Amino acid sequence: MIDPNEPHEIQIAKQAKIIEALINRAERAHEVGGSAYSLFESAIALQGKVWEKTKDLERALDTLGRASSELEIAYQTQERIQRNLADAMVAMEGGFALFSEDRLQVCNAQFRELLPDIEPLIRPGLEFDDYLAAVNTSKYLNPDENGVIGRTQLLMPGRPGRRFSSFVMVLRNDRWFQFSCRLTSSGNIAVLQTEVTDIVRENRREKNRLIDQQAHFLQAAFDHMSLGICTFSSRSELLIHNERFGELLGVPLPLLKKGTRFQRIVEHVERHEILDRKDRRSDFAGWFRAIRRNETVQERFRRRDGISLDIRIRSLPDDGFIVSVMDVTAETQAAALLEQRVQERTAELMEANRLLQIHADEQRKIEAALRQAKEAAEAAHTSKTRFLAAASHDLLQPINAAKLYLSMLTERVGEPAANEVVSRLNRSFTSIESLLQALLDISRLDSSGAEFNITSFDLGSLLQGVAEDLAPLATEKGIDLRIVPSTRWVTSDKRYLMRCIQNLVVNAIQYTERGRVLVGCRLSRNRVRIEVWDTGIGISQEDQTRIFNEFTRAGGAGKSTGMGLGLSIVERACRHLDHPVRLISQPGRGSVFSVEVPMAVPGHASACENPVMEPIADGGLDLIVMLVENDADELDAMTQILESWGASVLAASSTAEAAALMQEIGTAPDILLADYQLDSGDNGIETIRTLRALAGAEIPAVIISANRQRDFVRLGDEMSFAVLAKPVQPVRLRALIDWKTRARVA
Known part of the structure; x- marks a missing residue:
């Protein structure tokens, strides 16, 4: 019923209420009780509970006493800490203030007295933003040196995790204070004001000393330069110069004193005609306009004694300018000598160029002649290639016919002497065929379009x-x-x-x-x-x-x-x-x-490849063969060989004649043998297309030709016709006919 964690005052109040309730109950029980024993028993029980509560109350009072002692100790400690903090703040050389929840809690006298016009405002409870506003309006601050001081500047330094920032305030009486602000982990703001006037003044003295020292070093450097140097202020008054400047321009030392205006020096040089300007006056105003535009003025002069001077005027960051004078006599003489040599060399190069131009003209003529000769050679080569390609058919035609006739003659001649003559003729034609094939192969391989x-x-x-x-x-x-x-x-x-x-x-x-x-x-x-x-x-x-x-x-x-x-x-x-x-x-x-x-990779042979040749089969060739050949002798020889094999031959010299023969007999031939190159632009491919279209079926066909181009062979694969090269060997022709007709029957 009583929570031991609650304050002792609350626990004691609850215990008093419990005791009072128990007493009231005991009194009511006495009024309505039945017997003396029950009343005694109730009194005993009530007394036991009272004792227990009394013990609890004693323990609570003891705890409350210890807590009071600890609280007293804490109060004493806090007072001691406050006294120590006050002593520390009084002992601090600078101003110090602590803002809690953006309100002033404590500060020292130095903090209040820094700016007398805002001292009445600095009291506990002052808002931090109000303090900053008062500082910004203080008449003791130098407005030319300080900007507006704001919360963002002090409490948001810009780098994550940084809780400290500082800046320097400048007072009117040339006093300098460092204003530091730190944000504590508990959210309080600690402000510290430290006077840094002595440090700033010492830095000024050191800066002036370094400037004087640098000026000394700069003057020493100027004095040891071979270049004449002179610097002028923004009002054209002389600041620093070296002796070389006066020597090169002939200016006396009294005129080169500090504060002399640049125009006086220019007037002295012109009045004494130190420089040979060829009746040209100095464009003094133009020089100054160029300097104001941050441009460099450069002019070259020649002294009366022949010395060449290069004068340059450059602007300085403080709106002043620097004048440099350089003796360029050696460079001028070298440039003149170089110019003379350049002129001589130019003349030599012009002569060489003239000779080269003549040579180039001759070279162009030679190249033109060579180009014409090359074109003529290429034309001759192309003409030779076209001639050999075109002549291959005509050259092979008679050889093919002669070999066919010799083949038939070999079968019909029975005398040994005649056989020997035929054999010799066969060998001769074979040699002619081999030589012709070799020449044609070389011609094809030498041509640019070899396929x-x-x-x-x-x-x-x-x-x-x-x-x-x-x-x-x-x-x-x-x-x-x-x-x-x-x-x-x-x-x-x-x-x-x-x-x-x-x-x-x-x-x-x-x-x-x-x-x-x-x-x-x-x-x-x-x-x-x-x-x-x-x-x-x-x-x-x-x-x-x-x-x-x-x-x-x-x-x-x-x-x-x-x-x-x-x-x-x-x-x-x-x-x-x-x-x-x-x-x-x-x-x-x-x-x-x-x-x-x-x-x-191993694969399957194409069905359109020529078959393996077999010996001429025994028995007659019981087939209708359509033979298309424009050469009469070869047509006759081929017809006789086919008829000797037992075939019925329909001989024609063109596609139109072959179509007419097929329509005349009213049936398609068993096989078509056609020369590729026929008369008047006709060819064997057109013959195959025409006869197959008339028959409405794919007639087996063989093209006899010397043409071995890639497109021609690919077309044979697409149209399913075989190609037999000239000159025709009867054994290969018979085997090819048997292969094509067997494939049709199958």
């Missing part, structure tokens, strides 16, 4: 094709030709790579009298190195540097070893394809040629 069809393909099938093509040549010479099978895929132009390997193998066979030729592959990181080994005559070190040139053969080679174009084609093609070619050879031991080709 390559870069694809990924199986290297093993390419090597197998080389083996099948060159096996008869190796057998004829008695050379063991071996091809190591490979399953690698490479990235290159398949036709040019095959041509390069064929040329290397043919060279190896031609330069090997006995032994063998080995073709295989090695891995070199991410590339495949195709190597051709032979046991031939070898190549000397001297010949290895020129063996790749046109019409060049190794020393010791016989007359039947070709025209020396094969390796030239290999070098050109591999250079364009970025396939490094290497040669290792030792005379009498043999040679190793190698070509490095990028390795590719």
Whole structure:
């Protein structure tokens, strides 16, 4: 019922109320009680409770007594602290005041007496802002030196966490006080006024001493300078000068005393004609206008005795100006000498420039002649390339027809002597064909627009094709030709790579009298190195540097070893394809040629690639073949070969004639063989499109042409026709017809 934490007065009051209530209850119980025993029992119980409360009251009174003693001690301590604070404030040399909750609590006499006109206001309870306002209006402050003092200036110094700031107040009687303000942790404001007049005056004296010392040093520096120096005030009165100034301008020392005006010095120089100004007067007003604009005035004069002077006038920060005079005689003479040399050198350069101009004109004429010669050479080269490209078809046409006729003649001639003649003719035409193909390849590779069809393909099938093509040549010479099978895929132009390997193998066979030729592959990181080994005559070190040139053969080679174009084609093609070619050879031991080709990820061969050629199948060719060829001899020869195989041939010389024949027989042919280049702008591609459109079906087709451009091969893939290169080999033609017609039947 009684909280021991409550004040003792409250606890005693509650206990008194409890006792009074218990007494009243006892009296009422006596009035209405039934028996003496119950009254006695109640009195005993009441007496026990009274004793307990009495003990509690005694303990409370004891606690209250101790608290009173502690409070008395605290009062005494506070009074002692206040006396000590008062003694300390009296002993302080400066003024001190303490503001609590923005009101003045205590201050010393110095604080009140600093500004006599506001002393009546300084009493306990004075607002801090009112105090600052009174200070700002005090007549004892120097208004020129002090700004407005505000709360923001004192209590918000601008740096977080900083609780102290100070500034200096200047009184009218040249007294200086440092006004310090500190914000205590309890939110009180302590103000301290400290007189710093002695320090300020000492600083003034030290400053004046340093200025005098610097002036002495400056004068000493001026006196030791080779430059004439003189400074003037804002009123053009002389302040400092050195002896050199008077010597250079011929001004006497009495005139160079402190306070002499600048205009007097100028008038003295002009009156005595010390400077040779060539009838020009000094623009004294103009000089001063330039100085006021913070510009530098600079003029060069010549004394009567030949001395050259450079005079410069610059403005100073205090609106004064400084005049400097420099003897530039040596520089002037050097400049004159330099100018003379420059003039001489200029004349030499002008003469050299004239000669160079003549040489440049001659050079331009030579360059123009060379440019014309280059253009003529390029035009000739372009004309040669166009001629060879255009002539390839016409050159191959008769060779193709002759080889077809020889093929039929070989089958029909039975006499041995006639067979020998036909065989020789075949070899001659084969040599002509090889030479013509080599020349055409070199022409294509030398042209700026050489095209390559870069694809990924199986290297093993390419090597197998080389083996099948060159096996008869190796057998004829008695050379063991071996091809190591490979399953690698490479990235290159398949036709040019095959041509390069064929040329290397043919060279190896031609330069090997006995032994063998080995073709295989090695891995070199991410590339495949195709190597051709032979046991031939070898190549000397001297010949290895020129063996790749046109019409060049190794020393010791016989007359039947070709025209020396094969390796030239290999070098050109591999250079364009970025396939490094290497040669290792030792005379009498043999040679190793190698070509490095990028390795590719294995894939599937294109369905439009030429099939592996097989021997001519037995039995007749029971097909209707549409043959389109503009050359009459080749058309006749091809017709006879196809009819000899049992085919029914529809011969035409143009697309229109072929379409008319197909409409006449009322059915589409089984296969279409068309030359690419026909007459009057017609071509085999247009023939394929026209006949397939008339038939409403995709007729198997083969284009016979010498054109191997990339776009032409890509078009063959898109239109699903095969390409057979001229001159036509009957065995390849028959195999290609069988492959295309079997695919249609399937």
